[in-house]
Structure formats: structure tokens, C-alpha cells
Amino acid sequence: MSLDPAFPVWIDDQLVDAHAALIPVADRGFTLGDGVFETMLWIGDEDRAGICGFAAHMARLSHAAASLGLAPDVDEGAIARKIRQLCGQTPGTKAVRLTLTRGSGPRGLAVPQPAPPPRLILNAAPWTAPAGPLGRIARSSVMRAPGAPSSRFKTLSYIDCVEALRQAQALGADDAILVGIAGEPLCASAASLIVVREGTAFTPPVSSGALPGITRGVLMAAGLVREAPVSWADLQRADALLMVNALIGVRSVTRFEDRTFPGAGPVGASLAAAITRHRHTSLPQFEAALASGG
Amino acid sequence: MSLDPAFPVWIDDQLVDAHAALIPVADRGFTLGDGVFETMLWIGDEDRAGICGFAAHMARLSHAAASLGLAPDVDEGAIARKIRQLCGQTPGTKAVRLTLTRGSGPRGLAVPQPAPPPRLILNAAPWTAPAGPLGRIARSSVMRAPGAPSSRFKTLSYIDCVEALRQAQALGADDAILVGIAGEPLCASAASLIVVREGTAFTPPVSSGALPGITRGVLMAAGLVREAPVSWADLQRADALLMVNALIGVRSVTRFEDRTFPGAGPVGASLAAAITRHRHTSLPQFEAALASGG
Secondary structure (H helix, E strand, O other): OOOOOOOOEEEOOEEEOHHHOEEEOOEHHHHHOOEEEEEEEEEEOOOOEEEOOHHHHHHHHHHHHHHOOOOOOOOHHHHHHHHHHHHOOOOOOEEEEEEEEOOEOOOOOOOOOOOOOOEEEEEEEEOOOOOOOEEEEEEEEEEOOOOOHHHHOOEOOOHHHHHHHHHHHHOOOOEEEEEOOOOOEEEEOOOEEEEEEOOEEEEOOHHHOOOOOHHHHHHHHOOOOEEOOOOHHHHHOOOEEEEEEOOOEEEEEEEEOOEEOOOOHHHHHHHHHHHHHHHHHOHHHHHHHHOOOO | OOOOOOOOEEEOOEEEOHHHOEEEOOEHHHHHOOEEEEEEEEEEOOOOEEEOOHHHHHHHHHHHHHHOOOOOOOOHHHHHHHHHHHHOOOOOOEEEEEEEEOOEOOOOOOOOOOOOOOEEEEEEEEOOOOOOOEEEEEEEEEEOOOOOHHHHOOEOOOHHHHHHHHHHHHOOOOEEEEEOOOOOEEEEOOOEEEEEEOOEEEEOOHHHOOOOOHHHHHHHHOOOOEEOOOOHHHHHOOOEEEEEEOOOEEEEEEEEOOEEOOOOHHHHHHHHHHHHHHHHHOHHHHHHHHOOOO
């Protein structure tokens, strides 16, 4: 069994046991990668519980769903209540995945008319952020095309990231840096890349094909990270390289090619503090969503 | 129901009714687009029956599966026998889809170790090639990255093609031309693009990100089409624009921007004849596969 058997799974409005969590082979998420997903952090302790950055995740999801014509609207209240039922029964931090597909269709790429009902999956698993820094990151030859839906949105068409990571791991590295059309570094397989130099933090632009990460967005909104084109030489001469995403928060990179980095440094520490702060200050968003809608 | 209810579906070694054709939500084909597919033409008449170009489809599948580390080997004999059971009960032409995924996994991109068993789906539907030419094709802004697995292989990560087609149809066009990193035309959403000029047929290079289509490969191997970079101006001044894939064979395009084309022309007719010939001469490959292996 590949899902955590302790957690049931929401398939639309049915909460089913993990072993019975099945979808039709005609789902376009399966046949064509025609859908999007979000990976979110659930904090559950005695004082408070909820999804961190829920509003930002829902905003990215709604934007993608609208842009792709996937779903007319996303019911944030219903999603929040389903997540609470999934995660709120037991204490602890969890990784929650939301998957939204275009639903089932006959063969072919054309979206059926009338559009099929979209399909929403929610599942969870216990989550502990990895301790210590990431080891070595490697250049990948896998290119992300700017302007392609698979780059602009967090879609189910994720094989390029899967393959970049697989190739890197086969060579003994811990993650891969995917590239833009000029061969420049963009982002890791499942994290945004932040380059720290002389007290300033940069990240490659979304317009070049970098994934619009939620945590990246939080740090940019806080004025702590700014977008700028990044070269491989910038990675070599950085004071620190950092990976950020919703689950890991900030994680420093130990090695890139012949360069070894001392650690996250003071900028890394300030980003980590900002993320922790945002995680807690954003929890009321989730509370508000629980009370909203139908 | 989105699958043809008259056809059962193979899920690994189980032949199930279409309404019961389900896969786990943990399948990486679903969660990450981590798999590949083939769409094949079944001919079934009184004299002979089988998959056209079976060897070429299996070669592309095996190459992709090996390159992506998806499946150690592809049992062509078993696949052929499953397809015969699916399609051979009734006469008529059918579209057969083979889907091969990396199987189920826990959350995250990393391929589980040991690798999960891959999952193989085979389904079929009646197929009649569309009569007459395609109407209008439109430029897309959707870019295919050369060297990306999603461009090199026919993977389940297909949302870029879906979205290019959807955007074109929303603007009243019948198909979209996806672009390379210089913005040049590459291929349609689900067909190779062939440009005919002064009796010669060209198609954009796979090295630029065009999908390595099976029918495109047949025509190239026959010396009837050759790879060359193609510009938008080439489309404007072409004598004919043709779409080719395994199901439609050859289909001419009627309009691109302000240019109207008279039809497939003599080159188009010779390509169509070559495809028809290949469809029939390749059927013994399928017969041979039926008799092979376990």
C-alpha cells in the first residue's frame, strides 16, 4: 500500500479508506496529466491546528483552475472542512495533498462538451521536515519552457521534475536544478532555489519558467527575496544556496559542483524565521475558511 | 461513462468492465504524470486484423520505458495477445490506447526503492478517421522544451498539448501549432506537422522538441519526408500543410492565418498511399508478436 493506511482519502464528497481510494482510468488527470495539485503543511498541536498559508494555496489553485478552464470555482470552505476531518483527528504535522482534475473523458485531448465534473482528491500523511541541510545539488539538462502551462502552474504533468530528480539521484546527488531555455538555473525538482550573496537573496524569475512556489511568494511578499536572473556562476560564488517549499520551509544546500557552502547563514536564518512566523500568522485564514461557504 | 461501455479494459492481467476500470489514486501516473502511452490503430476486417505499425509503437514504448527507468522490459507478446482479446471479438477499426505507469508510490517525486511494479492499462474504442480536411490551425504560445522528457517521449504529462488545443478551439480554430524555444512551429497538439513545398515534404526536428510521431517516422524511413527547421513564413508559403498521426493517417489543413490551401496535393496523396501500404505491410509484425514470448 502506497498511501498511509492510517489516513482515509477524500474522493469528491466521499471519504474512503486508503486501500479503496480508486479513480476511473478515464480520468483525464491520469490519461493526460490534465489537472493541478497543491502540497500543503498541516500543523496540529494543542493550541492550534490548520493549514499554513491556506489562502495562498487556494489562490494559486483557483488561478490555475480558472486559467486552464478546469473548474469554474473552488469551494475553499468545503476544502478546509474536508482537510480538518482528514487531519484533525490526531495531533502532529502532516503533508496534505490536494489534486484537482478535469474529470473523466473519452479518448482524445479535446475537453468534452459539456465539461465533465472536475474530480477533487484530498489525502494526508504524517510529515517531519528532514533534519539538517541538503547534500549535493546537480545541474540537470531538463528544461522548463516559459509560458508552458506545465511550468506556469503546478500541474499533474510533472514528469520533467520526476526525471530531473531521478537522474540526479542516479549520479549520487540529492536534488537537481532544472534549467530555462538559455540553460540557466531555475528551480529544484520540488523546491524554489534561492541564492544568497552579500546579504541579499535572489530567486530565478517565474517568467523564465521557475515554478511560482508558495513559500517563495511569501518571502518575496515580505521583501526578503527578489526575482533576478541567476547564472551558474552565481551559484558558484554564492554565500549560501537555499531550497524553500511549503513542507520543508528553508533548507540549505551543502554542495554544488566543487563549491561547499558553510550553511544557511544569517540570511537563511531570517528567511526561516519569516516562514515560521508566516506559518503561524496565516492559520487564522484557515479558521476563516472553515467557517465560510456552504 | 467515459470509456466505451462495450469494451472491457485491461488493468495489468485483469480484464474488467469499463465501469469497473479503476486505479489507485496513489498511482504515479495519476499523481505525477509519471508514465507513457501509445495510441494505436487496430484494423479488423474479414481478411486480416491487428495493430498497424506494432513494432514501431513497441520500439517507442520500450525506448521511453528504458530511458525513464519506468519498466525493465516490455512484453510485446503479452501486449499483442491482450489487444487481440480486446479488439478481435468484433469487426471494425479501433483506437487502442496503451498506458504504462511507474505504479503506485507514497508522496513525493523520488522513485520508491525498490521500484514499484509498473501498471499497464489497455483500452479500446471504435474509430473512424474524420472525413475531409482539417479546418483552421492556429499559432499557439505553448512552448515545448527540447530535451525535456515530456517533449522527447509520449508521456502522461500531456497538459501542454491539451491546453494548446483548448485555447485554439476557444478561438474557433481546429488545432494548435505548439512552438519551440525560438517560437518556431513544431507540431500540432496530437499530430506531426508536415509542410509541402515544391514537391518536397518537411517536418520540424525532434531535436527542437517536436514529438517523435510513429507515422512521421514511417514517412521519414520511406524517404518521403525529411526533418528541417520550419518557420511561420514556411507555413504561409507552403503548397500544402499536412497533419499525420497513427489514427488519422494524413489529413490536410485548409487554413492558416490568411492563407487557404487547395488540399493535400500530389505529395499528400503519395504520403497517404505510403501510410495505407505500411498499415497493411506491417500487420505481420503483430502476427509475429502474438506468437512470441511467454
